[in-house]
Amino acid sequence: MDADMQQQLKNAFPLVKTLCDLEPVTWINSKATSTEEGMPYVGLTADQVEEAAQRLQRFAPFLMSAFPETAAAQGIIESAIVPLPTLQKTLDVRLGIKSGGHLLLKKDSHLPISGSIKARGGIYEVLTHAEKLAIEAGLLKESDDYSILNSQAFREFFSHYRIAVGSTGNLGLSIGIVSARLGFGVSVHMSADGREWKKNKLRVNGVNVVEYEQDYGMAVEQGRREAASDPRCFFIDDENSRTLFLGYAVAGGRVRKQLKEMQVKVDAEHPLFVYLPCGVGGGPGGVAFGLKLAFGDNVHCVFAEPTHSPCMLLGVHTGLHDAVSVQQLGIDNLTAADGLAVGRASGFVGRAMERLLTGFFTVSDRQMFDLLGLLARDEHLKLEPSALAGMPGPWRMQQAQDALAAQGISPQQLSQATHLVWATGGGMVPEEEMARYLGA
Numbered sequence: 001m002d003a004d005m006q007q008q009l010k011n012a013f014p015l016v017k018t019l020c021d022l023e024p025v026t027w028i029n030s031k032a033t034s035t036e037e038g039m040p041y042v043g044l045t046a047d048q049v050e051e052a053a054q055r056l057q058r059f060a061p062f063l064m065s066a067f068p069e070t071a072a073a074q075g076i077i078e079s080a081i082v083p084l085p086t087l088q089k090t091l092d093v094r095l096g097i098k099s100g101g102h103l104l105l106k107k108d109s110h111l112p113i114s115g116s117i118k119a120r121g122g123i124y125e126v127l128t129h130a131e132k133l134a135i136e137a138g139l140l141k142e143s144d145d146y147s148i149l150n151s152q153a154f155r156e157f158f159s160h161y162r163i164a165v166g167s168t169g170n171l172g173l174s175i176g177i178v179s180a181r182l183g184f185g186v187s188v189h190m191s192a193d194g195r196e197w198k199k200n201k202l203r204v205n206g207v208n209v210v211e212y213e214q215d216y217g218m219a220v221e222q223g224r225r226e227a228a229s230d231p232r233c234f235f236i237d238d239e240n241s242r243t244l245f246l247g248y249a250v251a252g253g254r255v256r257k258q259l260k261e262m263q264v265k266v267d268a269e270h271p272l273f274v275y276l277p278c279g280v281g282g283g284p285g286g287v288a289f290g291l292k293l294a295f296g297d298n299v300h301c302v303f304a305e306p307t308h309s310p311c312m313l314l315g316v317h318t319g320l321h322d323a324v325s326v327q328q329l330g331i332d333n334l335t336a337a338d339g340l341a342v343g344r345a346s347g348f349v350g351r352a353m354e355r356l357l358t359g360f361f362t363v364s365d366r367q368m369f370d371l372l373g374l375l376a377r378d379e380h381l382k383l384e385p386s387a388l389a390g391m392p393g394p395w396r397m398q399q400a401q402d403a404l405a406a407q408g409i410s411p412q413q414l415s416q417a418t419h420l421v422w423a424t425g426g427g428m429v430p431e432e433e434m435a436r437y438l439g440a
């Protein structure tokens with residue numbers, strides 16, 4: 001993009017200028033419609049999400065057997081929701097705004113197997129692929145007890161197949177660990193920002209880690225290329241995969257059940273706001289789709305991105321989607337938030353979800369680190385920086401009252417809302433690394 005086009009884009013969209021200045025922004029999405037109107041654009045259905053939930057149920061005996069840490073939940077990979085009363089008070093004072101409602105945290109940071117939101121979509125796609133191969137080979141029926149997959153015979157079978165993925169780290173961890181345990185040959189193409197401990201953990205698990213000097217986009221390209229040259233190699237496409245998206249979407253129905261058990265009321269007068277850190281978009285997009293299926297117009301999903309990597313906000317706001325990258329506007333895509341350092345958003349997710357998202361905001365790395373420290377101090381919970389991206393959400397919504405009112409969400413409703421911040425990763429960060437985060 002030449003300087004002229006940059007300037008045209010800034011003239012047409014004043015918010016783009018703010019993004020280029022790396023100033024934190026909050027944008028209430030003027031393209032948002034009712035759930036009913038927006039849903040058909042997703043191109044996926046409630047039945048498909050239900051099918052995904054049932055597939056995960058079939059695999060529960062395998063997961064229990066291969067990953068004993070999942071046994072406590074009977075092989076279902078799910079995280080707890082916890083209240084953050086102390087942090088909410090602290091931030092009300094620090095930010096000088098009253099958030100209203102209740103602040104809750106969804107601890108995907110502590111999901112078993114890979115300690116991030118990627119344990120939803122990534123693992124689901126590997127399981128879907130394994131099931132298809134085994135059923136086509138006549139080795140497995142849906143009515144079988146899938147714990148038989150945790151056997152030498154099946155590992156031998158899967159060893160004739162390969163899986164490849166490009167990742168900034170967490171997707172690679174999920175896909176690498178589960179693929180290797182099933183017996184697949186697996187390559188994870190890691191971008192330059194990938195953490196050393198994640199690469200080591202993968203290598204210890206028998207995964208081939210390929211490292212790049214460049215960012216996530218390049219790692220994905222190379223993964224795609226590797227798979228294209230080998231008919232037995234399956235490439236997991238973080239940018240376009242409907243399967244990944246459906247794996248994430250299963251979260252919606254589970255959250256509904258959890259909030260019901262916690263006696264948290266969600267209705268028109270008591271809306272649920274959910275704040276989701278966004279990288280390429282599949283994780284937050286899939287979860288938001290599942291939440292919309294579960295709660296309809298009573299849930300408001302808001303995406304959070306680093307000020308240095310606001311790719312989804314840029315794509316949806318300008319309507320250019322994956323035809324524009326943050327780098328083309330001179331934004332460097334450098335952030336300490338693993339998983340969020342993505343310069344070009346998924347075109348599939350942006351187009352599927354743009355009518356169903358209430359808003360977007362950007363957060364500085366400095367604020368993510370500050371929030372990481374406060375959460376550790378006030379609630380004794382340790383997360384990685386990216387998992388804090390959504391935390392300013394409730395206060396940003398208060399500041400955006402007028403724009404929300406224009407979307408039909410009154411200050412009264414906002415004051416009675418439940419604010420669920422999606423903590424996307426951090427449960428497996430080694431202690432030395434966590435000490436560095438806390439000292440940053």
Ligand SMILES: *Cc1c(COP(=O)(O)O)cnc(C)c1O
Pocket residue numbers: 116117118170171277278279280281282283284285338339340384386387424425426
């Ligand atoms: C991957 C990731 C995200 C965002 O998911 P996308 O599908 O890339 O949008 C958020 N937080 C963490 C910790 C992640 O690893």
